[in-house]
Amino acid sequence: MKKTYTRILGGVLAAVVAAGVFTLGYFTSKWTEPEGLGELEQILRLIENNYDGEFDRDDFIHGAVAASLDRYSTYYSPSEYEQEEQSREGRVSGRLGLSFLKENGVSTNKIYSVSGNSPAERAGIEAGGRVVALANEDGTNSQTVEDYDGFSAALGRFTTDEKMLLTVKNADGTQTTYTLKREDYIESYVWYQTGTEAYNVADGSGGPTLQKRQKPLKSHIKQGFAYVKFSSFNGNAAAQLNLAVDKAAADGAENLILDLRGNGGGSMSVLTDIAGRFIPGKGARRVSVAKYKDGSRYYFNTKTTGYENLPFTAVYVLADGGTASASEALIGAMLDYDDKNLIRIYLEDGKSYGKGIMQTTFVFGGGALKLTTAHIYWPKSGTTIQGVGITPSLSGFEDKIFTVPSQEGTDAVLDEIFA
Secondary structure: OOOOOEEOOOOOOOOOOOOOOOOOOEEEEEOOOOOOOOHHHHHHHHHHHHOOOOOOHHHHHHHHHHHHOOOOOEEEOHHHHHHHHHHHOOEEEEEOOEEEEEEOOEEEEEEEEEOEOOHHHHHOOOOOOEEEEEEEOOOOOOEEOOOHHHHHHHHOOOOOOOOEEEEEEOOOOOEEEEEEOOEEEEOEOEEEEOOOOEEEEEEEOOEEEEEEOOOOOOOOOOOOEEEEEEOOEOOOHHHHHHHHHHHHHHOOOOEEEEEOOOOOOEOHHHHHHHHOOOOOOOOEEEEEEEEEOOOOEEEEEEEOOOHHHOOOOEEEEEEOOOOOOHHHHHHHHHHHOOOOOOEEEEEEOOOOOOOOEEEEEEEEOOEEEEEEEEEEEOOOOOOOOOOOOOOOOOOOOHHHEEEEOOEOOEOHHHHHHHO
């Protein structure tokens, strides 16, 4: 079998309503179909040639994979895989940049996150509110939105670049109407704030740049702290995060807050580049270990890039139930190599997601198949958090992991750190 590997450690937060389903790192492998038709191909052709009813090959394979394998294993049609590749590169086509929550298993209209550099972010929309209506730009043909399905149906009538009015009911009960349109954009993943200034970190022609925000991310960042929100390990996120860390050092921050809440993962190359910034020593260091079904292992390594020169007396890492896969692997590497006793993990509501398995995506002419193929272990301690997550009782790290209950209307984790 001929293989060309692109190493991925993923866990991209599932688009829109599938919050909570993450992908921990996958290889991408070119697969050459063997001579002759396999049994599955014969079955598919028999159905296509003889079944007296509607039949869609891609839908059939999707259903077979979903019914027979775990929820992280997925079949992609050629067009779906192209979209997946674009997403990992940070290229987004024809979207607003909103994702939504499930509550008690029901898809809702509550905004979970707003993608960086998206039309929604540029319009000023923030997470936490609920989309309650969509209308034409002139206010006509307004449709009430009560859940995600209603939102999707209302949005479906708008073409790319067609302006709309989107009304959000805010947490305080007020309503705000925004003008925006679906667009193609390059997603950014990092935001930066001190007690006096706030920035988006976005890609420009010469690399990532700081763009001043009119409104801060958080209403209160204490003097001496630099706050960095990091949403996904994709695209140019490593360079964006490095710029924010450099800015924090230049600003003279004594403490760094790295907010990984809701960060579901992404690319292995991004993870290793970022881990190198927080791992001591010189040269190559191990970041994660993948152990396969046959007992073989693959070691993900990074080149360290200046941990000893960080000016911070503490690095606070924030996590929650949406912190998954690559985020959990980064936390594991930071804890395992915390020789300077800098790292403090603050868990909102007591645990991270618990995604410690890895997928391999096999790419072939008719599409791609992503399969769960390995378990992931932390580099020194050998810890695996699969199905458990990072918790305050994690063996060997009890003195570095703290839990804070969430509170409606305030950021209880930051309140605890600043107390």
